[in-house]
Amino acid sequence: xxxxxxxxxxxxxxxxxxxxxxxxxxxxxxxxxxxxxxxxxxxxxxxxxxxxxxxxxxxxxxxxxxxxxxxxxxxxxxxxxxxxxxxxxxxxxxxxxxxxxxxxxxxxxxxxxxxxxxxxxxxxxxxxxxxxxxxxxxxxxxxxxxxxxxxxxxxxxxxxxxxxxxxxxxxxxxxxxxxxxxxxxxxxxxxxxxxxxxxxxxxxxxxxxxxxxxxxxxxxxxxxxxxxxxxxxxxxxxxxxxxxxxxxxxxxxxxxxxxxxxxxxxxxxxxxxxxxxxxxxxxxxxxxxxxxxxxxxxxxxxxxxxxxxxxxxxxxxxxxxxxxxxxxxxxxxxxxxxxxxxxxxxxxxxxxxxxxxxxxxxxxxxxxxxxxxxxxxxxxxxxxxxxxxxxxxxxxxxxxxxxxx
Amino acid sequence: xxxxxxxxxxxxxxxxxxxxxxxxxxxxxxxxxxxxxxxxxxxxxxxxxxxxxxxxxxxxxxxxxxxxxxxxxxxxxxxxxxxxxxxxxxxxxxxxxxxxxxxxxxxxxxxxxxxxxxxxxxxxxxxxxxxxxxxxxxxxxxxxxxxxxxxxxxxxxxxxxxxxxxxxxxxxxxxxxxxxxxxxxxxxxxxxxxxxxxxxxxxxxxxxxxxxxxxxxxxxxxxxxxxxxxxxxxxxxxxxxxxxxxxxxxxxxxxxxxxxxxxxxxxxxxxxxxxxxxxxxxxxxxxxxxxxxxxxxxxxxxxxxxxxxxxxxxxxxxxxxxxxxxxxxxxxxxxxxxxxxxxxxxxxxxxxxxxxxxxxxxxxxxxxxxxxxxxxxxxxxxxxxxxxxxxxxxxxxxxxxxxxx
Numbered sequence: 001x002x003x004x005x006x007x008x009x010x011x012x013x014x015x016x017x018x019x020x021x022x023x024x025x026x027x028x029x030x031x032x033x034x035x036x037x038x039x040x041x042x043x044x045x046x047x048x049x050x051x052x053x054x055x056x057x058x059x060x061x062x063x064x065x066x067x068x069x070x071x072x073x074x075x076x077x078x079x080x081x082x083x084x085x086x087x088x089x090x091x092x093x094x095x096x097x098x099x100x101x102x103x104x105x106x107x108x109x110x111x112x113x114x115x116x117x118x119x120x121x122x123x124x125x126x127x128x129x130x131x132x133x134x135x136x137x138x139x140x141x142x143x144x145x146x147x148x149x150x151x152x153x154x155x156x157x158x159x160x161x162x163x164x165x166x167x168x169x170x171x172x173x174x175x176x177x178x179x180x181x182x183x184x185x186x187x188x189x190x191x192x193x194x195x196x197x198x199x200x201x202x203x204x205x206x207x208x209x210x211x212x213x214x215x216x217x218x219x220x221x222x223x224x225x226x227x228x229x230x231x232x233x234x235x236x237x238x239x240x241x242x243x244x245x246x247x248x249x250x251x252x253x254x255x256x257x258x259x260x261x262x263x264x265x266x267x268x269x270x271x272x273x274x275x276x277x278x279x280x281x282x283x284x285x286x287x288x289x290x291x292x293x294x295x296x297x298x299x300x301x302x303x304x305x306x307x308x309x310x311x312x313x314x315x316x317x318x319x320x321x322x323x324x325x326x327x328x329x330x331x332x333x334x335x336x337x338x339x340x341x342x343x344x345x346x347x348x349x350x351x352x353x354x355x356x357x358x359x360x361x362x363x364x365x366x367x368x369x370x371x372x373x374x375x376x377x378x379x380x381x382x383x384x385x386x387x388x389x390x391x392x393x394x395x396x397x398x399x400x401x402x403x404x405x
Numbered sequence: 406x407x408x409x410x411x412x413x414x415x416x417x418x419x420x421x422x423x424x425x426x427x428x429x430x431x432x433x434x435x436x437x438x439x440x441x442x443x444x445x446x447x448x449x450x451x452x453x454x455x456x457x458x459x460x461x462x463x464x465x466x467x468x469x470x471x472x473x474x475x476x477x478x479x480x481x482x483x484x485x486x487x488x489x490x491x492x493x494x495x496x497x498x499x500x501x502x503x504x505x506x507x508x509x510x511x512x513x514x515x516x517x518x519x520x521x522x523x524x525x526x527x528x529x530x531x532x533x534x535x536x537x538x539x540x541x542x543x544x545x546x547x548x549x550x551x552x553x554x555x556x557x558x559x560x561x562x563x564x565x566x567x568x569x570x571x572x573x574x575x576x577x578x579x580x581x582x583x584x585x586x587x588x589x590x591x592x593x594x595x596x597x598x599x600x601x602x603x604x605x606x607x608x609x610x611x612x613x614x615x616x617x618x619x620x621x622x623x624x625x626x627x628x629x630x631x632x633x634x635x636x637x638x639x640x641x642x643x644x645x646x647x648x649x650x651x652x653x654x655x656x657x658x659x660x661x662x663x664x665x666x667x668x669x670x671x672x673x674x675x676x677x678x679x680x681x682x683x684x685x686x687x688x689x690x691x692x693x694x695x696x697x698x699x700x701x702x703x704x705x706x707x708x709x710x711x712x713x714x715x716x717x718x719x720x721x722x723x724x725x726x727x728x729x730x731x732x733x734x735x736x737x738x739x740x741x742x743x744x745x746x747x748x749x750x751x752x753x754x755x756x757x758x759x760x761x762x763x764x765x766x767x768x769x770x771x772x773x774x775x776x777x778x779x780x781x782x783x784x785x786x787x788x789x790x791x792x793x794x795x796x797x798x799x800x801x802x803x804x805x806x807x808x809x810x
Contacts, residue, residue: 022460031464038460046455046682047448054628055427055443059436059759067629094677096651097502104541120663125652125677128665132648136509138541143663168661217678223459224472224681243537246501247530256573256764258525258548260533272499272530273622276629277451277682354464359661 001311001381005374008307014300014369017292021221021371028376028383030355032368033195033333036221042284049280070279071227071248071270077286078220078229081294082193082212083203088231090266091216091279093244095194095228098213099129101242101269102230103159106188106211107138108241110158114140117157117187119149123167126192130161146171149178153185160187164202165195165331168358170323172200172331176207183208194218197229198289199332199368200298204231211236219297219332219368220289222282230269237265246271292370300369302327304377305334308367311381317388322362333366346398347387353380406716406783413712413779419705422697426626426776433781433788435760437773438600438738441626447689454685475684476632476653476675482691483625483634486699487598487617488608493636495671496621496684498649500599500633503618504534506647506674507635508564511593511616512543513646515563519545522562522592524554528572531597535566551576554583558590565592569607570600570736573763575728577605577736581612588613599623602634603694604737604773605703609636616641624702624737624773625694627687635674642670651676697775705774707732709782710739713772716786722793727767738771751803752792758785 009015022038029037053061062068076086092098103116116130120143133139144152153160160182165172175191182189190211196202198219204212210233216226232240241262247253248270251263262268289297306327312319319336338344338361345357355365365380387393414420427443434442458466467473481491497503508521521535525548538544549557558565565587570577580596587594595616601607603624609617615638621631637645646667652658653675656668667673694702711732717724724741743749743766750762760770770785792798 022456024461024463027463029463035459035464037463038455043452043455043460046451050443050448050451050628050686051427054440055448056429058429058432058434058442059440059761060754061629093498093502094651094680096653096677097498097649100649100676108540122663123652124655124658124661124663124665127663128650128652128655131665132650135513135646135650136541136543136648223455224466225678225683227680228677241540243541244502244505245533245537245540246499247528247533248501250529250533253529254764256529258527258529258532260529260536272501272633273630275499275632275680275683277686278630278680281455281682349465356464359659 001314001378002375005307005378008374012300012374014292014296015373018371018373020288023371026352028353028380030353030365030367030380033218033366034356035224036218036285036368037371039221039284039288041288042223042281045280045284046277049277067276070276071274072267074279074283074286075229075266077283077290078197081290082197082214082231083205084231085205085234087266088234089229090269091227091229091282092270092274093228095192095213095215096125096129097244098228098230099126100132101244102190102211102213103130103133103139103161105240105242106159106190107133109239110188113156113158114138115142115156116140116159116161117142117144117149117152118161119143119146121168123163123192123194126161126163150181153181153187155186157185157187159190161190161192163192163195165200167195168362168364169335170330170333172196172329175203175209179207179209195331198294199301201294209233216282220282221285223278225278226282227275227278232266232269240268242269244271248273289370297369301332301367304367304369304372304374305332307374308334308365308377308381311378312385315381315385317385332368333364335362335364337361338363340393342401343393343398344387347393348383350398351383351387353383406719406786407780410712410779410783417705417779419697419701419774420778423776423778425693428776431757433758433785435758435770435772435785438623438771439761440629441623441690441773442776444626444689444693446693447628447686450685450689451682454682472679472681475681476679477672479684479688479691480634480671482688482695483602486695487602487619487636488610489636490610490639492670493639494634495674496632496634496687497675497679498633500597500618500620501530501534502649503633503635503674504531505537506649507595507616507618508534508538508544508566510645510647511564511595512538514644515593518561518563519543520547520561521545521564521566522547522549522554522557523566524548524551526573528568528597528599531566531568555586558586558592560591562590562592564595566595566597568597568600570605572600573767573769574740575735575738577601577734580608580614584612584614600736603699604706606699614638621687625687626690628683630683631687632680632683637671637674645673647674649676653677653679694775702774706737706772709772709774709777709779710737712779713739713770713782713786716783717790720786720790722790737773738769740767740769742766743768745798747806748798748803749792752798753788755803756788756792758788
């Protein structure tokens with residue numbers, strides 16, 4: 001398969017972008033869906049922010065270096081990549097904190113309704129943030145398996161909160177259909193794009209989505225714990241209220257008035273002082289993904305994951321795939337169920353093939369298309385076949401659990 | 406006064422620490438209380454985090470580089486500097502977001518009481534975060550001038566929220582007395598240490614304080630928009646509930662369970678994935694302040710600000726000081742009221758003396774003692790005398806307003 005892989009790489013229009021990322025020797029990185037790679041431009045950008053803007057220009061950089069509107073600027077760059085208008089997206093806080101803002105905002109817009117509907121097994125923080133509002137007495141959390149979501153959308157539901165591409169299985173929801181169903185039931189919709197933004201085409205405007213949040217450190221390559229982003233449909237901006245009313249969301253933060261008056265636009269989602277180092281790194285990652293283009297990335301990601309499956313098959317490996325077999329129905333990943341997924345994952349890591357394990361039994365392999373070659377895929381499949389065939393995963397060192405992400 | 410200044414500098418035991426900070430040429434920086442200077446060790450630390458830990462080691466750094474417990478580690482280093490135990494402090498999110506968590510937590514602990522008491526003119530975000538909870542129907546905001554706070558502490562008050570050193574005037578509250586008064590009224594207390602942490606001795610444990618928050622980018626020199634910190638007295642940790650229940654506050658985040666169970670300790674204040682770049686920069690700043698020592702910093706800051714006043718007097722400058730004249734009653738700053746404070750501040754900046762302006766009429770000069778010399782103080786006073794004497798602040802270019810922080 002290596003020959004075929006090299007042929008594919010030779011014909012790959014995105015092959016040249018691989019060089020724009022730092023490529024550690026001896027590593028095949030199938031975990032860009034957990035922490036994206038370092039773009040080569042990032043260290044120099046951070047060095048400029050730190051040494052020049054902070055070190056030399058100090059407080060003046062809030063104006064002279066444009067720190068003051070970085071959340072809006074980076075948000076506006078993310079917007080076209082998720083099918084939104086530039087004034088509908090802002091980069092700030094964490095995905096979790098942004099979930100809290102937008103769940104709250106939705107509940108305030110649907111007074112009389114308290115139910116926030118999601119599915120069991122959604123990414124935990126999505127579910128936990130609903131619980132936070134539940135403990136405040138503001139929300140009721142309701143979970144229904146995805147095939148029963150339509151039925152669970154009754155007149156008590158204020159908000160449907162779903163993750164577009166499932167973090168574990170990669171299954172992708174039909175955003176247009178679910179959004180329509182929610183609206184027909186009088187509910188609003190909040191999409192978590194953490195596992196789709198920057199990897200799959202997302203059409204928030206076209207789907208008439210109300211709200212969205214997403215992650216900066218996966219496919220946007222913003223660095224560990226990068227700021228997240230949040231989207232509010234333009235039609236909701238004038239009336240939107242969210243409870244994390246910090247000074248940066250004020251319409252005139254530097255008037256230092258005692259009373260809060262929300263900024264008119266998307267900047268009303270800001271709370272505290274923006275994290276400039278994190279935003280600078282995120283901006284580099286977003287610029288690079290925008291340059292490559294999400295549609296092309298999506299095409300390549302489908303080709304990569306299908307090629308991986310073909311490689312496994314060619315080597316007689318038969319693993320239990322929990323991701324959809326149709327590449328258009330899944331995110332940029334393949335997940336396999338195996339009782340010994342943890343140990344297999346560790347054995348792969350020892351060979352330099354970095355995927356991740358998701359409790360209790362999922363081996364998750366991500367195919368971030370911006371920096372993976374088909375050759376890497378063939379090699380990864382060979383390693384996986386060898387790990388399974390040799391039984392080396394049974395070694396004690398691979399079965400010893402540590403904290404993982 | 407320059408001779409006396411140089412004498413003082415020669416005898417200053419902290420003089421050597423100045424070299425540990427980046428010192429832009431031609432600048433006298435009196436705004437370390439808004440954005441602290443860049444420690445010289447920070448760029449190398451960030452470069453290591455970015456190029457090695459992120460770029461080379463990728464996802465493995467959550468364990469191998471200790472990313473996973475950075476919020477706890479940095480918090481534990483801040484703790485002794487504010488009179489707290491290591492397990493009572495955590496570095497995370499922004500000051501504003503941390504205010505929301507702890508105001509909410511206090512209200513949950515005092516059910517039946519809804520009033521959060523503060524003073525008008527407190528830093529806006531403190532007041533705004535109460536309003537956010539007010540809009541949720543959970544809190545009632547009550548403001549009373551500081552001389553009437555004791556009287557306003559009635560049986561409806563769940564929480565007293567005050568800023569230890571006032572951002573505008575520098576006035577310092579008697580933390581022990583106010584905490585006692587609140588407790589006697591059955592209320593809890595939350596101290597905002599943004600303008601005291603790292604500059605003044607703070608004795609949270611000794612004062613029996615319940616909660617505190619503080620800023621990472623002022624006296625702790627953590628960089629623009631650095632993560633903030635939060636303190637919870639050990640006695641409150643077991644029962645504490647806060648509504649921003651993100652996955653990093655879960656007792657087993659990587660079990661990926663559907664239901665939230667708070668971590669037992671201070672890490673229950675975590676919400677989303679920690680911002681590693683920001684925490685790394687903050688850690689360098691905190692280490693440096695810890696090395697110098699808060700008591701010594703405080704002594705020097707009092708000497709600096711008193712010397713500034715003496716210099717002004719020697720030059721016949723008579724400005725309206727709104728900070729307390731007793732250096733023990735104020736933070737590390739001097740604030741002057743002047744109708745033309747904005748233009749005066751701009752004229753000073755044009756001369757390389759960077760202070761800041763606080764609407765509507767305050768010229769605020771901060772004396773971050775870790776990197777200022779007495780010579781800088783004498784020079785700053787001379788510039789201020791010249792700006793006032795020459796009337797150069799009247800130039801149009803200095804009266805034109807821009808966004809400032």
